[in-house]
Every structure is written in C-alpha cells, then in structure tokens.
Amino acid sequence: MTSQTNPGTLDSATLAGFREAFESQPSHQLMQNVVTQHDVNDVALDRNIVAAATHTFSNVLDDWGVTNQARSGRCWMFAGLNLFRAESKNLLNVKEFEFSQSYVMFWDKIERANYILEAVIETADRPIDDRVVAWLLHQPLGDGGQWDMFVSLMKKHGVVPKAVMPETESSSNSARMNASLNYQVRQGARNIRQMFTKEGGLVAMRQAKEEALRSIYQILCIHLGNPPTDFDWQWKDKDGEFHRDARMTPLEFAEKYIATPMEEYVCLVHDPRQSSPPGRTYTVQYLGNVVDGERIKYLNVDIDLMKDIAMRMLLDGKPVWMGCDTGKQMHRDKGLWDADLFDYANVYNAEFAMDKAERLEYHQTAMTHAMLFTGVDVVDGKPRRWRVENSWDDKVGDKGFFLMNDSWFAEYMFEIAAPKSYLPEALQQALDLEPIVLPPWDPMGSLAD
Incomplete structure (x- = not known):
C-alpha cells in the first residue's frame, strides 16, 4: 500500500533544490568562508556609517558619569532615577550623585508580587491553562518595567540616596533571587486557586496571598x-561645604530633592499598526506593579511628533526618559545605532523587508530597554542624531554614552515620557479619553529591562 505524502512535508527534492541554489552562487561560498570565521556583525557592518558617527552634538546636557545596572533588568528605574538626578545633583550642589536603585527594586518586587497575586484572585475561576492565567504565571517577577510603573513606586515609597541602601550581589545579578521569588509567587497562586476550588472565599484567598507575600518580603x-x-542625610558639596539635613523618610527626601514634576509627565508611544490609530489612548490588561498606583496609559502619536x-525638551534643558528596541542594528562597543548599520540582506542574499508595524505584528520587535536622551544634534531645525545615556557602565560607547542616528529613532523607538504641556492642545x-484595552500579551505591553 502506497502512503500518501503530506503536502506540507519538507521532502528531499525540495532540500536538494535549496542546496543547488546555494551552491550555484559563488558569493554564498565567499560569505560562508568569512562568517564561519568571524562574527557576522563584523562582516555586515557598514563602515561608512561608523566613520560618520562622531560623538559631537549641538546640544548636550550631561556633565556626569553613567550608572551601571550590571546583570539585572532594571534599566527603566535606572533611567528614571537618572532623569531625576540631573536636577537633584544641582539642588545638592554635587558633581556626582545616585539614588538607590536597590531601594526601588525592593519595593517594585513586593508591590508587583501583590499586583500579580491580586490578578490571580480575580482570575481564579478560569482554568489553569487559560491564556491570561498562563501569561500571569509565565514570568511574574521579572526585572522589567516602564514609566508609569516607576512613577507609582516614587509616589508610594519615595526614594533614598544610594549610600543609604547600596547595591548588593543580588541587585546587580538578579537571576537567582528572581528564581526564588517566582517560585513563591507561583506557589502562592496555587494556594489561592486551591482556596477557590475549596470554596474558601475571598478572605481565604487573600490570606493565602498574604502568606506568600510574607515569604517574598523575607527573601x-x-x-x-x-x-x-x-535615615540621617548629610553630605559635602562640590565646594567643600558640609550639610546635614537631619532625619528624613524616603518620601520626605523625594519631596525635597526630586525637582522633576513627574505628575505632569505622560507616556507617548509610536505604534504604527492599523489596529492602533494615533491620537488614542491605550492601556494593557494586567500590566502594572502597584495595585493602587498609576494606571498604565499610553497616547499613540506620530513618530515625527515624538521626535x-x-x-x-532637550533644547529646554530637560533629559528625556525613553524606551526602544535596543538590540536591533546596534554596535555595543562603539555605542552606535543606525537603521542600516548592518547589511544582513547582502550577507545572506535574503530579504529583510518588514516595516515597523509588521515587525510588531509578527513579534520581531518590541520595547526592550529604557535609557535617557541627554543631547541632540540639530541641523536646520531637525534632529540629525541623539546622545543617549545608557546604564551599561562606562566601558562601552563614549564612556557609556551612545549615539543614535535619527534613522534609527523612526524604526526602533517606541516610548518617551514628556510633560503634557509639550503636546498640541487636541x-x-x-489624554482624557478612556483608553482602549489591549490584551496582556500585546507587544505594546512589553517591559524594558
């Protein structure tokens, strides 16, 4: 009996055709010889773009060194705290200053655990393989975040100087800590859902949540x-003068030394998908970290307006918090982004033709990293390139600062935080419109880490 071939099978004739097509082009063999011996990015790198990328800008704000998130995904809080320190160091009259990233990380973890477990309570009547439940439990306590989540933490818990709660091995290398935290969240979710199955009621489910949070707090x-x-706060300024500010709470410290009016800032995004019309507000279901905190809300705007x-803002002396897809068309050591930095199409003789909307739809791009714009090179009233303060230490780029050509901005920038007053009146x-609710797994709900 002859078996019927599945029309979707990758058969030997097709594979033989692939081999023949590859071997028929001498350039394929040449690229194979090179790429098997060298990093493909070294081969695809456009030297003309590199040669033109000088770290000079018509407007630069930074006169400080970069910070280092090390082996953690805290870029969004580093970028937020770096935004604040630009003005705080002037209030303190110091050359260098850092807020404690460990302090913010601590409160983000416990608040986010509570947020996720509340969502588990809300969805306890759904099957365990429900898509939303699966999304909640996939990576509940990762390090990533975004602007509204950062503001929620600042408003509820304040902030402290880095000297008051310094870095630890785990804040700088969070994988092992996160593994234990995720275990406790998932175990807490199991206990909550068991209480629901036993008809224990909301009180019993909240008790199971509190028990999980107690363990998470201890960890x-x-x-x-x-x-x-x-804490006691005292310091010596750059003129050698000693200051003492008595005992302060983190909220009191934030009230006195954070000059940036965060309550005036809104999230602007660029989402070019046809399903996401500009001029509308959006939120993402179950995206957040503080139950009683800021509601995640985006306003979708044209990319030229975002630019x-x-x-x-930079011309007015304000650094800009931003989120982007940092790994695309980036040379880390040179600290350089350009939309055409690597010519993969010619290396592979293959098409790389999806536009930004298609890359979003097909999960080829999303916001992955948050940083700070601290400079811009303006020619004839238009930005030509952007200076970026990264949080990857000072061993890369221009002592930790990167250069973003304007071509890259259009393709891989997704979000900035800006004062509402910079927007056109319409x-x-x-911003007052009720936001369209996107599902938890929508790419615009991705978190920068």
Whole structure:
C-alpha cells in the first residue's frame, strides 16, 4: 500500500533544490568562508556609517558619569532615577550623585508580587491553562518595567540616596533571587486557586496571598537588605561645604530633592499598526506593579511628533526618559545605532523587508530597554542624531554614552515620557479619553529591562 505524502512535508527534492541554489552562487561560498570565521556583525557592518558617527552634538546636557545596572533588568528605574538626578545633583550642589536603585527594586518586587497575586484572585475561576492565567504565571517577577510603573513606586515609597541602601550581589545579578521569588509567587497562586476550588472565599484567598507575600518580603530582605523607613542625610558639596539635613523618610527626601514634576509627565508611544490609530489612548490588561498606583496609559502619536517633543525638551534643558528596541542594528562597543548599520540582506542574499508595524505584528520587535536622551544634534531645525545615556557602565560607547542616528529613532523607538504641556492642545484633550484595552500579551505591553 502506497502512503500518501503530506503536502506540507519538507521532502528531499525540495532540500536538494535549496542546496543547488546555494551552491550555484559563488558569493554564498565567499560569505560562508568569512562568517564561519568571524562574527557576522563584523562582516555586515557598514563602515561608512561608523566613520560618520562622531560623538559631537549641538546640544548636550550631561556633565556626569553613567550608572551601571550590571546583570539585572532594571534599566527603566535606572533611567528614571537618572532623569531625576540631573536636577537633584544641582539642588545638592554635587558633581556626582545616585539614588538607590536597590531601594526601588525592593519595593517594585513586593508591590508587583501583590499586583500579580491580586490578578490571580480575580482570575481564579478560569482554568489553569487559560491564556491570561498562563501569561500571569509565565514570568511574574521579572526585572522589567516602564514609566508609569516607576512613577507609582516614587509616589508610594519615595526614594533614598544610594549610600543609604547600596547595591548588593543580588541587585546587580538578579537571576537567582528572581528564581526564588517566582517560585513563591507561583506557589502562592496555587494556594489561592486551591482556596477557590475549596470554596474558601475571598478572605481565604487573600490570606493565602498574604502568606506568600510574607515569604517574598523575607527573601527580598535577605537578598537586598532591609529598606530604610528613615535615615540621617548629610553630605559635602562640590565646594567643600558640609550639610546635614537631619532625619528624613524616603518620601520626605523625594519631596525635597526630586525637582522633576513627574505628575505632569505622560507616556507617548509610536505604534504604527492599523489596529492602533494615533491620537488614542491605550492601556494593557494586567500590566502594572502597584495595585493602587498609576494606571498604565499610553497616547499613540506620530513618530515625527515624538521626535519634535524629545528635541524641544532637550533644547529646554530637560533629559528625556525613553524606551526602544535596543538590540536591533546596534554596535555595543562603539555605542552606535543606525537603521542600516548592518547589511544582513547582502550577507545572506535574503530579504529583510518588514516595516515597523509588521515587525510588531509578527513579534520581531518590541520595547526592550529604557535609557535617557541627554543631547541632540540639530541641523536646520531637525534632529540629525541623539546622545543617549545608557546604564551599561562606562566601558562601552563614549564612556557609556551612545549615539543614535535619527534613522534609527523612526524604526526602533517606541516610548518617551514628556510633560503634557509639550503636546498640541487636541492631543492634550485626547489624554482624557478612556483608553482602549489591549490584551496582556500585546507587544505594546512589553517591559524594558
């Protein structure tokens, strides 16, 4: 009996055709010889772009060194704290200053655990393989985040100087800590769902949640140290003058030394998909970290408007918090982004033709990293390139600062935080619209890490 061949089978004739096509082109053999011996990015790198990429800008704000998130995904809080320190160091009259990233990390973890477990309670009537439940449990306590989540933490818990709660091995290398935290969240989710199955009621489910949070709090204290409830603050300024500010709580410190008006800032995104019309607000279901915190809300704007607002903020002396897909068309050591930096199409003799909307739809791009714009090179009123403060230490780029050509901005930039007043009046009014709710797995719900 002759078996029927599945028309979807990758048969030997097709594979033989692939081999013949590859071997018929001498350039394929040449590329094979080179790429098997060298990093493909070294082969695909456009030297003309590299040669033209000088780290000079018509407007630069930074006169400080970069920070280092090390082996953690805290870029979004590093970028937020770096935004604040630009003005805080002037208030303190110091050359260098850092807020404690460990302190913010501690409160993000415990608040996010509570947020996720509340969502588990809300979805306890769904089957365990429900897509939303699966999404909640996939990576509940990762390090990533975004602007509104950062603001929620600042408003509820304040901030402290780095000297008050310094880095630990686990804050700088979070994988092992996160593994234990994720275990406790998932175990807590199991207990909550068991209470639901036993018809224990909301009180019993919340008790199971509290027991999980108690263990999570203990793990965080062991890995990061106890977050201070108050502290003595004293320092010597860059003129050698000594200052003492008595005992302060983290909220009091934030009130006195954070000059950036975070309550005036809104999230602007560029989502060019046809399903996401510009001029509308969006939120993402179950995206957040503080139950009683800021609601995640984006306003979708044209990319040229986003560029214009970022440029105007920099010209007004304001660094810009931003989120992008950092790994695409990037040379880490040179600290360089350009939309055409690597010519993969000619290396592979293959098409790389998806536009930004298609890359979003087919999961080829998303916001992966947050940083700070600290400069811009303006020619004839238009931005030509952007200076970026990264949080990858000072061993890469221009002592840790990167150069982003404007071509890259259009293709891989997704979000900035900007004062509402920089928007046209019509878009300021659009911020009051009830946001369209995107599902938890939508790419615009991705978190920068």
